[in-house]
Amino acid sequence: MRIALFFILAIFWGGLGFSADNSGIDWNKRIDIDVAGGTIGEAISQITQQTGIIILPSKQVNGKSGDVWNEKIYLQGKKISLRQAVDWLAAIMGCRYHISSDRKIHFDYGYGWVDRRDFDMMLRNVENAVGKDRDVQAFERIIDEITKILTLFDSAFYTRIEEQGEQIKLVINMPAALKKIFETVLGDFEVSGEAIGLNKPLTLPADERELIAKLYSPVIAAYKKRPLPEVLSDLSLQSGVNICFDQNLFRGGKYPVISLDKGKMTLRAALEQIVLITHFKGISISLPNSVWLSTYPGKWGHMTGREFLWGGNTEVRCYSLNGVSPQLIEGNYLAYQIKMKVSPQSWLDPLASVVYHQVSNNLIVVAGADVQSDVEKALRRYVEKARNKK
Numbered sequence: 059m060r061i062a063l064f065f066i067l068a069i070f071w072g073g074l075g076f077s078a079d080n081s082g083i084d085w086n087k088r089i090d091i092d093v094a095g096g097t098i099g100e101a102i103s104q105i106t107q108q109t110g111i112i113i114l115p116s117k118q119v120n121g122k123s124g125d126v127w128n129e130k131i132y133l134q135g136k137k138i139s140l141r142q143a144v145d146w147l148a149a150i151m152g153c154r155y156h157i158s159s160d161r162k163i164h165f166d167y168g169y170g171w172v173d174r175r176d177f178d179m180m181l182r183n184v185e186n187a188v189g190k191d192r193d194v195q196a197f198e199r200i201i202d203e204i205t206k207i208l209t210l211f212d213s214a215f216y217t218r219i220e221e222q223g224e225q226i227k228l229v230i231n232m233p234a235a236l237k238k239i240f241e242t243v244l245g246d247f248e249v250s251g252e253a254i255g256l257n258k259p260l261t262l263p264a265d266e267r268e269l270i271a272k273l274y275s276p277v278i279a280a281y282k283k284r285p286l287p288e289v290l291s292d293l294s295l296q297s298g299v300n301i302c303f304d305q306n307l308f309r310g311g312k313y314p315v316i317s318l319d320k321g322k323m324t325l326r327a328a329l330e331q332i333v334l335i336t337h338f339k340g341i342s343i344s345l346p347n348s349v350w351l352s353t354y355p356g357k358w359g360h361m362t363g364r365e366f367l368w369g370g371n372t373e374v375r376c377y378s379l380n381g382v383s384p385q386l387i388e389g390n391y392l393a394y395q396i397k398m399k400v401s402p403q404s405w406l407d408p409l410a411s412v413v414y415h416q417v418s419n420n421l422i423v424v425a426g427a428d429v430q431s432d433v434e435k436a437l438r439r440y441v442e443k444a445r446n447k448k
Contacts, residue, residue, distance in 0.1 A: 082161050083111060085141035092135075099127035101147060109140055115165040119153045126151060141363070142348075146302065148364040149350075156366040169207070169366065169408070174214045178234040180241065184219075185226045187247035189417035194219060194226065200413050201228065204243050204424065207408040208232060235369030236409075242374040243422055251376035251420040254434075254441050265346035272299050273326040273349070279318050286313040286336060290351075297325045302344075303351035307337065330357075354403045362401050362428050367409040373430050377421045377437060379414075387444040389414030389421060392437075396423070400436045404429045 089108040093101045102113045120126045131150055135143060144163060148155050155165050164171060188197045201217055208215040208230075218229040230240055262270070277296040281289050286308075290301040308314075314336050320328070329341055333351060342350040344361035352361075365371060379389055393412040397405045404410055410425045412433075423433050 083140070083157060083163075084109075085139060087140045088137045089140060089143060090136050091138065091143060093131055096131065097127060098129050098131055098147070098150065101131065102127075105140070105143055105147075110161070111140070112162045113144075113147075113165065114162055115151065115153075116167070116171075118167050119151055119165045142344075145344075145364050149302075149304070154364045154366050156368065157370075166366075169210050172211065172233055174211060174233075176234050177215065177231060178237045180228075180230045180232070180237060182228045182244055183225060184228045184244070184247075185224070187244065187415070187417060188226050192226070194221065196416070200415060203411050203413050204422075205230065205232070205240065206411070207236070210408060233369075238369065239372055239374055239409075239424065243424065246374065246376035246420055246422050247415050247418055249376070249418070249420075250380065251378035251418070251422075253381075254377055254379075254437050263345075266343070269299065269343055269345065269347055269349075272297050272347075273329075273343075274324050276322050277325050277328055279320045279323055279328040279331070281316050281318045283315045283317055285315055286332075289316045289318070289332065293325060293328060298347075299325060300348040301329070301351070302348060303338070304353045307353055333357075356399075356402060360401055360428065360432055362404050363426060365426075367407045367426055371426055372409060372424060373427055375423045375430055375433070377423070379419050379421060382441055382444060387440060389416065389419070392421060392440060395440065396433055396436060400432050401429050 087109055089105060091101055091104050093104065106112060115126055144155060148165060151165055153165050153167050155163050156171060157163055158171075184197070188194055198219055201219070205217050208217065215232050216230075220227045220229065228244070232240060275297055277293055279293070281292075286303070290303065293299075294301045316332060316335060318328070318331055318335070320331065329349060329351070332338075333341060336351075338351045338353065340352045340354050340356040340359060342352050342354075342356075342359045342361035344350050348361070350361045379387075379392075393414045396412045404425060405412070410429070412421065412423050412425075414421050421437070423430060425433065
């Protein structure tokens, strides 16, 4: 039996910016969790008792013998949001989750829960989107990227491009919940996207500014052969920041011991030293007031939610590259950089995508709201840097 994850949530957390959605779940509801050395099953029971929400691990997650319910964890949180509790619990279990209409949260690994009978079809004339050069293959590559989630369902859902004389038609057979997303993307091929707002002041939200200030606050880092959870717990108590970590490096609860005698230093510097010692690959901030030591590459980034993207929690945004010289920044290269540098793990979701449509000169982003905010900031930095090279 392994200890799946250790983290202490020592202070009250502010709102996450989420509210009740069409599933009827109030993600902002505050709950207390105290499972210090208890089991995942106990943590799930505490959430259910305080919210009335049923949490159901799939057979894949639970295993044939149901062992996941009995895995030992160390999880303490006071007045944390339901969203935060579910996200961290999914991280402990190494899975993700989706919401059903009957106010149930299902922990799962993939999209096998999609009902193949709930489908819709879309037929569109796309000559304008393909462009005057009629480069159908280039357009097909973009459609394949946007609709790659359909390949998870064998032949149940599909896309097809038909050329009939001068007409070019796109046929998509898809889950009904995705129709609005695909329609929005197709519409963005024929309009001028949003200008990347370089003239607007780039300001961080209050909870992010507060966390950054705490990361630069002083702590005393003096440890001699202390277990990793104990060190992180002490740094958490000194700084008031919740410090969590990805347990995938430490199967069986065999945590490394930390020897660190740096005296007074910033919390950020202390965490970077621990990452080097323990072979973590990155550090993410998880608002409000949390830091996540991660096995994903990238020194610092934002921790994103673990909910599967689907019709209700996915945004489509369209940015125009008009006015940006392609000699300075090329659209396909920009799309590649976004995937590599902005929340790289988020693009593993088959519904998430970034594509450049040359005919409209638009960059189109399909992702969750938290990732969209980071993408917008990154675009402004890339474009501003390119313009400064003139």
